[in-house]
Each structure stands twice: as C-alpha cells, then as structure tokens.
Amino acid sequence: MPIGAPAGTTPGYCSSCNAPILWARTGRNDKAKPLDRRPKGDGNMVIENERAVIFQPRIHTGMTRYMTHFATCPQGSQWSKGELRR
Numbered sequence: 001m002p003i004g005a006p007a008g009t010t011p012g013y014c015s016s017c018n019a020p021i022l023w024a025r026t027g028r029n030d031k032a033k034p035l036d037r038r039p040k041g042d043g044n045m046v047i048e049n050e051r052a053v054i055f056q057p058r059i060h061t062g063m064t065r066y067m068t069h070f071a072t073c074p075q076g077s078q079w080s081k082g083e084l085r086r
C-alpha cells in the first residue's frame with residue numbers, strides 16, 4: 001500500500017482538476033467518496049474502521065482529518081451535479 005493511504009482507501013487523482021485524492025468508502029452505501037489526499041487539520045472527515053465518516057470532536061480526538069474533495073475541487077460544482085465519475 002502506498003505511503004499516505006490509510007487502510008480502506010485507494011489513492012487516485014481527481015478526473016477534473018488532477019489533484020491527488022483518496023477514494024474512501026462510506027458506511028452508508030459503500031460508495032467511494034473523494035477526499036483530499038493531504039490530511040487537513042480542520043478537515044471534516046476521518047477514516048474509521050476503513051470507512052470515511054464525518055469528524056466528530058468528542059469521538060475522533062487526535063485522529064487524522066481529511067477534507068472532502070467536493071469542498072476543495074475547483075470543479076466542485078460539477079461534482080455535485082453528478083457529471084464526473086471516478
């Protein structure tokens with residue numbers, strides 16, 4: 001497994017802006033969700049039990065946080081419209 005990819009995630013690149021991302025499964029429907037590959041101190045997601053979950057301060061203290069790529073992608077509006085695929 002490449003350095004920097006937590007268990008349960010797959011490194012890749014955004015098909016829109018080419019930024020390095022991690023594909024992380026979510027607990028809800030097993031759909032892969034893109035996260036910025038570089039951890040972020042104020043990120044809104046953490047990897048817990050190999051799943052991407054919303055960061056909750058009281059539960060995930062001290063865990064590495066990631067920002068969902070939807071929030072940082074320059075083409076984010078296209079993501080939300082569902083026009084981009086992995």
Ligand SMILES: [Zn+2]
Nearest residue numbers: 014016017073
């Ligand atoms: Zn992007």
